[in-house]
Amino acid sequence: MTTPSLQDGIDRAGSPVRLLWQPDAEPWTPEVVDREYAGWRVEQRAWHEGVALLNLSHHMYDMWIEGPDATRVLADHGVNNFERFAVGQAKQYVPVTRHGHIVTDGILAREAEDAYLLSGVPAAQHWVKYHAEQGGYDVSFTTDPSTAFRDGGDPRLFRYQIQGPAALELIGRVFGAPIPETKFFHSTPVTLDGRAFRALRHGMAGQAGYEFVGPWEHAAYVHEAFLKAGEPLGLVRVGALAYTTPSVESGWIPSPVPGIYADPELAAYRKWLPLFGIEGKRPLNGSFFSQDIEDYYVSPFELGYGKLIHFGHDFHGRDALLRARHDEGLRRKVTLVLDPDDVRRVIGGGADPGFVLSYARHRVETSSGLAGVTMQTAAIDPVGTVLSQALVDPAHAGPGTEVAVVWGEHPGSGTAPDADLGFPRVRAVVQPSPFDRHARTTYRRDT
Known part of the structure; x- marks a missing residue:
């Protein structure tokens, strides 16, 4: 049986909005993680007032991009500046359509000269992989879906965030000394009892913190080390409910509607995408309703990503963004x-x-x-x-x-x-x- 495509779903429903509209849709929360550990109120306060541990290991979709054309394909289809992108650095990767609408964003980490890891909601990964295949770029891809879509087995990586005013104190306790000072969205290698992984300088809702990323075989040991060292500091594990909320304070808008559903030139892309992926199954609902899917599209300028756009290189959608940057009517x-x-x-x-x-x-x-x-x-x-x-x-x-x-x-x-x-x-x-x-x-x- 042929796997139905996103375009198949749109055709059967009659329109993109008919496909996606689901009144009273349940909001997404992370897989595997308990809904609450100490109660969502206590967990929210932990990263404001103390220290919190968040487990991101199971809901991130990872795609490794490697090869001589890895930088070129990412730069050709993303707005970001790749001229100053160091190994060990991460960026918020922003691909857009030819009309300047965001596809979605993702976290892009440079792991070597010709190797990157793109993580997050998989719409950006789909976009890059499709254009790499169609454009004949010399790159290879390795993917590790989130646990909800993985066909059994463990993740390749663990991801634990330590956040809050007491985060640095806890990290010092775990490693026996402060880890090297690291710029925001840069990583540094760390070792814990012979186990090597990386610490990405990261934060949520304005609080200090790091995201620790490493091979799954070390996941349980690292997790237990943080729990044990954090007990005297009142460390709080954050469950699935509270985990979804800090973006409301920090200003990041998760998973905007990809601007891919109506453009005739993207018909082949929609036929390439599976219906049962994020593009066909992330629901729309609420009191705002329009029959026109384009009324749900957003510009990176509207999301506050203007500073990420590097017009010093040619990229897909550049002309549309050049026009949009002077549009005083943007929301x-x-x-x-x-x-x-x-x-x-x-x-x-x-x-x-x-x-x-x-x-x-x-x-x-x-x-x-x-x-x-x-x-x-x-x-x-x-x-x-x-x-x-x-x-x-x-x-x-x-x-x-x-x-x-x-x-x-x-x-x-x-x-x-x-x-x-x-x-x-x-x-x-x-x-x-x-x-x-x-x-x-x-x-x-x-x-």
Whole structure:
């Protein structure tokens, strides 16, 4: 039996939106990791106030890209600067379509002169591999899917993050001394009782930390070492629920809709992609509904990636981004601080709603109508309310602007996009993104 393609799914559904629209879709949470260890509130506070351990080993899709043309294929299809990309460094890799819409981002680590590791949501990996095959680049690929899609066996790599104000103290305890000072998104080799792996300088929600990456055969030993050394410091393991929330504070919008569904020139790409991959199965839902999939596309400028774009080299989508960088009408990324009383009334039914997580595209409105759309929403206990990352029109992006989030699930095709469905409104105030001051100022400047 032939494996159905993404294009097959679109054709059968009648449109990309009909394929993807799923009201009340369950939000994604990491595989294998327990939903909670100490409770999501305690776990959130750990990386703000103490030290937290996060296990990323099971939900990352890894693709190794090796060969004489490895740098060329990545540079030809990504906006990033490859002229200053050292071995041991990592970057947020950003590929775009010919129209300048983001495919998705990923973490790209340079492991050798002609060898890279691209990790994260696999849409970027698919994009690079397809264009490498079609363009005849001299590269090879090795993939290790996330545990949910792996056909048995263990991951190739472990990934543990140590985050929070006490992170460096814990790391010093584990290794017997501070590890070498490392620039943000650069890695340094480390050894623990004869076991070699790498420490990537990384952080979340503006807090200090490292991501430790190494062969799976060392996973249990390294994990236990952190747990044991962290016990006197009150180390908290972070479960799947809390793990999904720091991006709301740090300003990273996960898994935007890839801009690949409508362009006739990408028909062959859609036929190459499997239907049951991320591009065919990541659902759309919320109170914002449009029959046109392009209304869900985003520009890297809207996501705050303008500084990553290096126009000093030719790349796929460069001309479109040159035009877009002067477009004053592009939406702005902001944080919406939802009114706590409205959160209890609308989401909690008058009570504390508890954990809240949504990747729904909810309408953001002012008295004059539609002003934007939410991208990710989560309860942030240290803040005392629910925050939402949103893209809003420039006229409504100023801090202090009062807006409303329309909380509900549009049923999809068959109902007018702007139908009055009686959905309640949650008052909100616009604040900067990243919301965390340290992530927005000192932390970002130091990187």
